Amino acid sequence: MKIDLFFYPNYWGGDKFHIKEQFEKSGYEFHEATVGTFSSNHDRATELYYYIKGGRVDYAQAHAEKYGHHRYGRTYEGIMPNWQPGQKIHLIGHSMGGQTIRLLEQMLRYGSPEEIAYQKEHGGEISPLFKEQKDNMISSITTLVTPHNGSAASDNLGNRDFAKKILNDIGKVSGNRFSNLDLGFSQWGFKQHPNESYIEYSKRIKNSPLWDTKDNALTDLTAEGSEQLNQNTSLNPNIVYTSYAGEASHATLSGKHVPNIRQYPLMDLTSRIIGKDKNQQLRLNDGIVPTISALYPNGQAYKNVTDISSANEKGIWQVLPVKKDWDHMDFVGMDPTDYKHTGEELEQFYTGIVDHLMRVEESENRNLAV
DSSP states (O other): OEEEEEEOTTOSSTTTOOHHHHHHHTTOEEEEEEOOSSBOHHHHHHHHHHHHHOEEEEOOHHHHHHHTSOSEEEEEOOSOTTOOTTOOEEEEEETHHHHHHHHHHHHHHHOOHHHHHHHHHHOSOOOHHHHSOOOSOEEEEEEESOOTTOOHHIIIIITSHHHHHHHHHHHHHHHSTTOOOOSSOGGGTOSOOTTOOHHHHHHHHHTOGGGGOSOBHHHHTSHHHHHHHHHHOOOOTTSEEEEEOEEOEEEOTTSOEEEOTTSOGGGHHHHHHHHTOSSGGGOOBSSSSBGGGGTOOTTSOEEEOSSGGGOOOSSSEEEOOOEETOOTTGGGTOOTTOOSSOHHHHHHHHHHHHHHHHHHHHHHHHHHHO
């Protein structure tokens, strides 16, 4: 079985439970996908496709021209070069990763009408990802605290000038000639040229079209950006969907929510911003994402299930019970300040997910044998 744990390398489990390492010892094949941290879902989904298939990332010509970045990106070796219909994988996405894997599935199934139309008019090559309709390549999609319907943290912070300045500084550092770090800015030219001074490089980055575009993570995580994704994606009747949400805030006498005591300290500001949202239903949160936003995408079919063992239906979101007092980073064991959630608890959580994926595979194999 192939499982792709999708977000950052060395991200899953922290120091509490090395998820990839431990399950590989048990005979499972796990991969941690590397894609642009601050890139848009379109660019991340494209990178994920090439991470799996291998090859040089092709963001597509019409898309690149529309937003003003390079058409081609990094080159991946590929973990499954022969990935094709009938060779299914499981995808698990934490946070924005859940949005990205949903979009990848949509791209596989329907391609890109925009890119197909562009090629017909202008000629040239088009990536198989955007050209062909490919189904039966994914068995299951599992999302962990994904902002399916956006987050007030992005609406209130993500597009402000100071947030863009922080990203500008991060981008400059990651792209200087002494850095090998790729946070998703390379397609925007965030790489210092050999004969380019740092001052020249900084000035070029300052004038990048990135700062005036919607083709980035900050936009895609807003309520508007997430709603656009929801409208442009649909449930696949051949895929098992499950979602997990957490809550790590509580209401004060005023009705506003504040972080729980053990919530990850770096999320204090975002938790309080979400906690005072005008819409009271959005105030309960995990520090980054409103709890209600992580349940399922608005407008898509769902049902509540009491246990992962009963989440075996295809083509519908199966929403697991909310994890009480679990903040956004507890789901990946990346909160070193929280000693309440142990490595044993995290192991039990992911063992439940893996056992569920095994049941999905067994069910599909039985159907094929009939």
